[in-house]
Amino acid sequence: MADTNTAKTSMHPTEVEGIAREPLVLNNRSLGWITDRICGIVENRQPFIWWVLFVPSVALFSCLLFTLVYLVSTGVGVWGNNQPVAWGWAIVNFVFWIGIGHAGTLISAILFLTRQKWRTSVNRASEAMTLIAVMCAGIYPGFHVGRFWMVWFLAPIPNANGIWQNFKSPLLWDVFAVSTYFTVSVIFWYIGLIPDLATLRDRAKKKVPKFLYGFFALGWRGGNRHWRHYEMAYLLLAALSTPLVLSVHSVVSFDFATSVVPGWHTTIFPPYFVAGAVFGGFAMVLTLMLPVRKLYGLEDMITHKHVDNMTKIILLTGTIVGYAYIMELFISYYGANKYETDAFHIRILSGPYTWAYYCMFFCNVIAPQIFWMKWARHNLWVVFIVVNFVNIGMWFERFVIIPTSIARDFLPGQWGYYSPSWVEKLMFLGTFGMFMMLFLLFIRFLPVIAASEVKGVLPESDPHYPEWKKLREKRRQSER
């Protein structure tokens, strides 16, 4: 990492004329400006719109609490799922939220390993989004077990009869995958926060914030003897999170793929789910970051280049998802398994949920194709509308996979129709309230951009910057 040779060969394409790249931070901002701008969000009063969003979010969150209390005190039957559709909105929403989390880890881990420096100004908020989304996701399977107070049965300890969990079951794999994912994401996020918490500590004027930021900054002193281990820790966590994030949605897809239900029992599920998760997650990152950058004046750090890159990833993963949809159809035809063929016939032509399939297909495959055009990637309104199509489409994808497959399985006598109850609907709205509320609190109390990382990607942050500058001047003179 810290090799002077690599420093000389790989730095500053901005300095090489002809292949000049857009700078990551615009308008030649200084280190102090970055600190002021990022810490200012936490230190100053929040804009009025923050309250306009926060109050309804809290109201929706209380709806969530109400529905949960109602559910526990009455029974899980208040949800609309029953035989044959035992996995209704609860599991749809679980997969939806957990998928959203994946973009945060992709930005923080995979883009770190691939040395994509533009990640620095979006990774903090996306990781926070990941954590909050996983919290929202966790609510559903937790309560879907029926008796919430027995949820400790999921932990690897024998129950009262000395019987252990079935470690061969994908549902138990899911418990391990999701809890590991959450824990490692918290660690990754917190380690990244430490230097910025120290900045807030050093700037805090009042006693209570100074104490709290100081407490969580753990006495960070920014010494290079610390930084070198810190950077190694960050690299290792990125290397651990990369296979982890791929495994989580793969394991989630095993819940379906290892069953015998036609429409679920396919080998394409793990890559298809992972691509979908990244796709939907990036859409949610943009949904959150476009307003944030505007409201808090972060346009110099979250530039058009960032939006452009993210929309390109959405285009790529959206196209992969589209490929998976079409490949599923092709295999159901080519595989010549009549249950499989019927399942997809029902899904796209004759079933009760075909509208959901086409809604999904339009939102996920057709709508993002507009990002082939540069003007669309640069018009933030277009971006905002399309990413919201993606948010909706990805919810429908899970809906299409889950209820439509089990509403029509092997025996027509077992067929049924599923529609959600008011409790499920209110609960889903409630998780949005929780998501928004926690994200707004994150903006209010923690640095929304990783200041220490953004400072590191400025061209003049490189100790060899003057040498590069001289080289450039020399070349200019010789050209004259």
Next chain:
Amino acid sequence: MSDSSVSSKNLFGYVAEFANATDLYHAAEKMRDGGFRRWDVHTPYPVHGMDHAMGLGKSWLSAIVLGGGVTGFSIALFMQFFTQVALYPTIVQDKPTNLFTVPAFFPVTFELTILLSGFATVFGLLGIMMLPRWNHPLFNSKLFSKFSDDGFIMVIEARDPKFKRERTREFLEEIGAEKIEEVAY
């Protein structure tokens, strides 16, 4: 606390500020060549190549993390094999309860490997850095606190065997320090 009234007995060391990363980088090279041991540079972000300039090697945190990973891997395999095959064989989903059950144990093994590696990373890191440490003489210095904003700070401790109160101050000025402050314990 930067007044000259600090006696040499309770002198923690010097805090020196440099103009930018480049100056600090070259100063660090000179400190390294000067043979100082108890010194460090404090920067708002990790300066690229500074490990080399300071003469520091590669971090050995990865060894701890490997240990964590191996522990997680072994615990997971043992826990699953022992409970599912040896202790209480549950025959479900027509899956065998013998050595051939092991593939079904892969996901949990993988997740626990990652989980314990993650714990090893964070606790290993804090252990190596000797953090949390909320009280430190350096926090007494106003100049030092600039490190978290835009300051490029070098600290040399009086405990360093080569530290001489006058000589070291002159040396710091020679290598380009713009401001120098004494810090007391």
